[in-house]
Amino acid sequence: MEEVVLARVGAYTIRRASESDIIQVIEINEKTLPEHYSDYFYFEILKDFPEGFIVAELDKRIVGYIMCRIEYGFSHIKRFGLARKGHIVSIAVMEEHRRKGVGSTLIKLAIEEMAKKSCSESYLEVRVSNREAISLYEKMNYKIVGRLESYYRDGEPAYLMARSIQNG
DSSP: OOOOEEEEETTEEEEEOOGGGHHHHHHHHHHHOSOOOOHHHHHHHHHHOGGGEEEEEETTEEEEEEEEEEEEEEOSSSSSOEEEEEEEEEEEEOGGGOSSSHHHHHHHHHHHHHHHTTOSEEEEEEETTOHHHHHHHHHTTOEEEEEETTOSTTSOOEEEEEEEOOOO
16 A cells, blocks of 8 residues: 655654554554554544544654544534534544644644545544643634543543534
């Protein structure tokens, strides 16, 4: 599979993920987040929306990723109605690579790919205690639209955050 470079942020290369990246993505997930998925889940997300599975690389090592999927259902933004939505399932950047524009670039590129797939909005869930992530999402125009009690396995609630996507 040909490597598709989407952007560069300083010395970081931001590109589409490939199957060979999944092992490193899983390692980052396990080091940075309390939520883990089955190996199969990563491959399924990559197969269903490969344009929305993006990695950040430095010196041939993956240091961050975002994986998204496209869904259709009730809007998180409009009072009533259905919407085609881009769901940020998981995003993580290794701690030593944070605050360098990697996370915001991953989100920006993922939203661009969602727009190409005619999504009118994007949403994600985040732990209410994860102030750093909430701050990043707010900078990327996400707003808290709900609270999901006992969302995580350990009982912590999540904020549901969403933003609109302007197509075109």
